[in-house]
Amino acid sequence: MRNQTVKAAVLVAGALLLAACGTNKTESGGATSGNGGSCDQSKGTLIIGVIAPQSGGLSALGLGIKNSAQLAADQANEKCAVKGYKLAVQTEDDQATAQVGAQAATRLSSNANVVGVVGTLNSSVAQSVQPILKNKSIVQVSPANTNPSLTRGADYGTAPKRQFDNYFRVCATDDNQGPYAAKYLVGKAGKKNIAIITDGKTYGEGLAAEFKKQAEKDGAKIAATAKVGERDTDFSTVIGTITGSQPDAVYYGGEYPQAGPLSKQMKDAGLNIPVMGGDGIYDPKFIELGGKEGDLATSVGAPTETLDTAKAFVDAYKAKAFKDDFSAYGAFSYDAANSIIGALAKTVEGGDWSDSKRADLIKNVQAYSGQGATGEIKFDEYGDSTNKLLTVYKVSGGKWVADETGTYSG
């Protein structure tokens, strides 16, 4: 009997181990190909870390981030951008949770060859990653964090104060995105009785709060506010609580795995009004999961396919034949990686890479300026991008179609 028990335990343990290995794999392959062998790479390999969800509901976005950073590194290797070194990408899965993200950051920061990190996707994960990378002075450039307090502190509106000198981002922030959405929904679409639903996470709460401020200023009434659980799949209760106030639109602060089904279930419940959200719902998956015609989303930057600077990126990405689409943040991730690579090239001009060069690298990222796939890449005194373009997209004919591009100005 005992023998059998042990056997069963070993079986289960083995299976568990297999599963664990499968999900936490790191891919550094791909970078090795296509360097042509003509560059001087005698000084070894430097690593650009990527922290983004590679599994779970948000993996569509995370995989796009990973592949685009890989593309930037591959191109740098081909062009011998960083003299004497080969670049590799090491991806760590943060599973869109802060705690796993912290582990990923710790793993990357224990490797002396990691020069910089592209990531994270989620603002909530960034909060736990920032201090860990700061400890080792590793430069971090986020393609997608939109929460304003990450750069300017909790009082970003009244008393902005730089939080981490090693943290930068290439996307616009929610204190632009939320109000921009409000201007569109209240002003252009004429919705005056709006219900707000959030998922309770850093990103969704922050975005919805900024939206609410501007919407109220523009004369709309907030009909109801409600929260959904992060793992919830049945939204009938939430829909029931807002139906009574007869809203003419819903603003959702959160991401597409909940937003898509929410939109579908609203329609099923007879509440056929548009759902609007931020960059977190701007993904084809939103429509697959139930996003309906007329639903709206704002996203950072101009539509990737229309920007002239983006054409080259899109073509190069397609040429690489990655399995996954570059998604909402691919172009941003590409620009983020390129800002690190550009600054790194400048840093190692004056001598070999070592830990003491990290401060120089941060300084060089701060001073970096270049034409990226999302427009001009430059950072202001808080580490925010100076490029504050935003676009409103609308679901039309089963696809996201760009409706209006601009910047938010008071």
Place this chain on the structure above:
Amino acid sequence: MATLLQQLINGLVLGAAIALIALGYTMVYGIIQLINFAHGEVFMVGGFASLATYSYVLPDSWKSDWYLALPLMAVGGALVAVVLAVIMERFAYRPLRNAPRLAPLITALGVSVVLKEAVRLWYPGATAPVPYPRAFVDKQFSVEAFGGRITIGSTALLMIAVSLIGAVVLQTYISRSRMGRAMRATAQDPDTARLMGVNPNRTIVLTFAIGAALAGIAGVLYGIHYTNVDTEVGFLYGIFAFTAAVLGGVGSIKGAVIGGFAIGLIKSLAGQYLPGGTSYDLVWIFILLIVVLVFRPQGLFGEPERVRA
């Protein structure tokens, strides 16, 4: 008033899904005193298996006719769930039949993780929620009443109907049929049951299979109602169903159904009327569970546990 009625309906729909899953929990516990934590994953696998039936097995011309597609999807989902449960019983639980009770419990947790990760790794696109076709009459019935509109979908009605019919059929089977009698005998005393000519292994496997079939069907109903499946739902609904089974009294069919509906109703009513709204609806479910367990540790309809000689 309309809001109250609408929320009651919402609660019943959610409760119906929970009740179908809870039946499997309660039957397995009744017969071998095992809390099969992997049961929620069996439900999830049922959802994915029926989706696979739809996407890879059914010919395209059948997909538009729900009366062809839906039964076949249900068969596919239930079949895979049953096979899975039988394998699980044979290789994970049977070797631990006489081990201390904690051992199979931990094994069940392990099986649950394995199943979830396996689907996530190997089902195409399952790293994110996967869209599910609404392979049924896609119609919403609305009535204007009590100063508002009350809506219920055809899939919701189907879910409630299947859940109630499933429970009645199961109850009848267990109380009337020969195999049902064998189940009850094995639950009471497996050794004596064996002396009376009951094959306990066969009886236990059958119990697992029936529970899994119901979970598989629940997976299909979940899919067509919510129009997506996700590897995470097994855990969430597993916890709901476990709570429902405990609330109703583990081992009791009636208890599982009433527990399931109670949880659905509490979740929707608490989300509407109690402080904290939908952010705290799960809290109220567990408060109720604790209150019930304080006054009736065996659950609403459970029997006090017998101490085996």
